[in-house]
Amino acid sequence: MNSTTALWELPHRALSPTDIFAPVSTPAQSIFDLSLFVLGITGGIFVVVAALLSYSAIRFRKRKNDDGREPAQVYGSLQVELAWTLTPVLISLVLFLATARVIFQIQHPAPPPGAVEVTVIGHQFWWEYRYPGLKVVTANELHVPVSDPAHPTPTFLKLYSADTDHSWWVPRLAGKTDLIPNHPNSMWIEPRETGLYLGQCAQYCGTQHAKMLLRVYVESPEDFASWIQEQRQTVQTAPSDGTASEGRKIFERVACINCHTVAGTPANGRFGPDLTHLMSRETIASGAAPNTRENLRRWIENPNALKPGCKMPAMGLNNQQLDAVTAYLVSLR
């Protein structure tokens, strides 16, 4: 499938969870292979030209015992000019062809039958994920199945934006593609190893651009299937816990439902993340904090303390109300 299979098999210890030189997915791999070629050529050019520059600076420096005469004046040479014009032209051509090949490899392939389709909608400052075929809606943490080269199950992402420009960048999975309002884009990933892969928004979108983090969970087909099952369920019954049910009343009364959806309840706002299965996520505020009871409480008490300038207002709840709503949220598994 690619000519550097040997390199691919070399265990590469990623220098960081977002190391572009540690691909685990086909498009990232194609880019990596191309990058080695480009680095090789540019590195070679650097070595040659820098050596010539250094040599000339040393060899032709004015010596201490200089006689003050001017050196021979050379005005130019057509042959030399031709030589160092043609060589770069050829190098550029080669680079261009190698690049063009990878562009075609990565852009707009046809999705194979096993592909998972996800619609990504970028918001200030969180990610909305919808799996239209699988009827799942979630936010901020994307789950996809690992892809087996024998029966590939890549994930194809359609990228939209609800407000300003964003960019989806998880370096170990693929190059970035922007989410631009009124300009749908698409990209694909084909992860070959399970695990959690990190990234973040890569197009300045406003105050909290820095905390619009990405978390992609690549799971075995079984784990993925059971995650889908969980996510499909609507909220079962009213919470048994008194505080939680009090919290639900507050939630539905104090305008939370204007922004948030909790399936199976009157809450069907689309401005903020879907909270139906909030507790199935490891983080809140698009990766900005771990999803614990304390953090949840702190978040709804004053979102600006964690993400100053985010779009969620503090609802001015008192301590009792905060406890109640937190209890309700914690019940949303």
Add this chain to the structure above:
Amino acid sequence: MYCLIAAESAIFVILIVAYLFYVGKSLSGPTPAILRVPVLFTVCLLSSSLTIHAAVKSLSRGNDRAFGFWWLVTIVLGATFLVGTAFEWRHLIHDEGLTIQTNLFGTTYYTLVGLHAFHVTVGLLALAAVSIFGFFGQVRKPDAPRVDVLSLYWHFVDVVWVVVFTVVYFIGR
């Protein structure tokens, strides 16, 4: 002046690109079909190029009175064009309900035609200033090359109109 014309042309090119890009893309509201081709006022503006040329020729031959006459005619023709634009816009706004806010067509149309009208206005002010100097006898034969440079600007404004006219009233409709 040629450099200035080059720079100004670049501005108009970008606006024309925007106009063409957005042709047919308005989500709602009036379309270019409502435009009435302003033949008379276009003829006025284009013939003003001929009259300004005549004015400059006269001045370079030393004929100050002919220069003053043709120069004034140029201003009148230019002003007529502006008046015509004003009437057209009034019609579009009051009768057709098309404003710069209405839709993409409104935005691009008014901006493009408006920027051109702004350039016509600035040109008219410059021409008027020369006229005033002329009344006081300050504009004589040696000034002909400088007046010629100003007339270049006026020709540019006309050429822009030819392009805008073609794009808006023919290609875009």
Add this chain to the structure above:
Amino acid sequence: MSISLELPRTQPAIPFVDKLHQWVITVDHKRLGLLYITYALSFLLIGGIEATIMRIQLIRPHNDFASPQVFNQMFTMHGTTMIFFVVMPLVFGFANYLLPLMIGARDMAFPRLNAFSFWLMAFGGILLYFSFIGGYGLYGAGNAPDVGWFAYAPLTAQTFSPGHSTDFWTLSLLVSGFGSIGTAINIIATVLCMRCPGMTLGRMPLLAWLNLTMAGLVILAISPLTAAQIMLLVDRYLGGHFFDTQAGGSAVIWMHFFWVFGHPEVYVLVIPAFAFASEIIPVFSRKAIFGYPVMVAATLAIGFISMSVWAHHMFTVGMTSAANMFFVLSTMAIAVPTGIKIFNWLATMWGGKIHFRAPMLFCLAFLFQFLIAGLTGIMLSSAPFNWQLGNSYFVVAHFHYVIVGAILFALFGAFYYWFPKASGRMYSETLAKFHFWLFLIGFHLTFDFMHVPGMLGMPRRIYTYEPGRGWEIWNLIVTIGVLFQAAGILAFVANLFGSYFRGKNAGSDPWDAWTLEWSTHSPPPEYNFETVPVVKSRRPLWDLKHPEDPDWKYE
């Protein structure tokens, strides 16, 4: 052997107010040049402070030195300031000062337009900085632009940027843009019409050719920005929909219009740096520039091709494969004439006798650093590689390598080279060497290591970052480099001031150079030349100094 003309320093004392008045109403190209340069240096310090604030905030993850609102204003203002109110005025200032002197003219073609352009540009800068105290904004006091220096739509729409921060950005650049066009018109008219007798286009200094090309690019490139800004103002204040995606408008078209300006703009910034190198390297290698006609052709090629590469800033936007390929090709194409220039400078040094004075040191660094910058540019031009590296700190490192490593270093070289001419005094070579080494170390600490976080996934324009991504150590090193750069700049400013007041008399030709500006007094009198020079070759002073072996025999 050098030609030396001494002017007795006898000038009557003039009251300070009158001196100030003379400077304000001046139309003399030399004074306007110095005004541009002084203005730019002040903004260099301010822009540097803005960068320092950002670097302190980023020295460790989750730092709380600067809030996100302030940080976002810092990177916007830093970029806008450095490009429009530091490098552009520096470039215009040097062009203004040097062009008439180097082509044997008495002044620029349109002195009053010259002054008008300067004051427009100056006003633009003041307006931009007024934003810190003027107007109202969503986040309280301080309303400086925070939309990034390229102000992408729809972030700049009223919906997402209420308040006036975007308007300060738009209006200040609109105004200074008109000033830039005025200066460009002046440069073109001067170079085409005011050369002294005997100086055909083929005999004028490369600096003149390069500034001519730069001016042509300004004419063609600033206008798209002006047009786009007019459209933005229509959107924001007249309810227009140019970039209103809700009404069917396009955010991508803003990007196209901006980068049609933005890319030639960076060539406007770098081509004068080439000009300085092309004047300094020959003199300090004691050889004529190698391949003058090819250098001219390469410059024109660069200018021409630079108008066709703009969408390499948009590889991640989702253009068609065909579009992506076109811009890959055009960007790689522009690398060819650029490389040719590097080779020609190398060939100029080859076989010469290199004097390692401050101007040459800076130009040598320029050569190495421009080479590296060009190579990282080639990496970025490969679209799929760009899909990883784009919008990350790799890009930030690349363009700072060009703007600081190449352009600013060449500018420092130019400062030291022409300081004796403009002031009549010699600068301190020791202090200049301090400046060079401190700044070199700082530059490399900051910008070499800045490539690494980019390759490890760190995007740009983020006010903080998560721990555990491997970015901490690199950010720390990058910030430390700032200290060395600041120290270098301090040495530079000290040198300028100290030498101006107490430097040794430089004479008219301290470098034994060959172009016309060295044939007149230091500083030049207001009329520049006592008699109009007549030239027969590209190096008129070489002909005078070497009558047995003049250039015109070989050209």
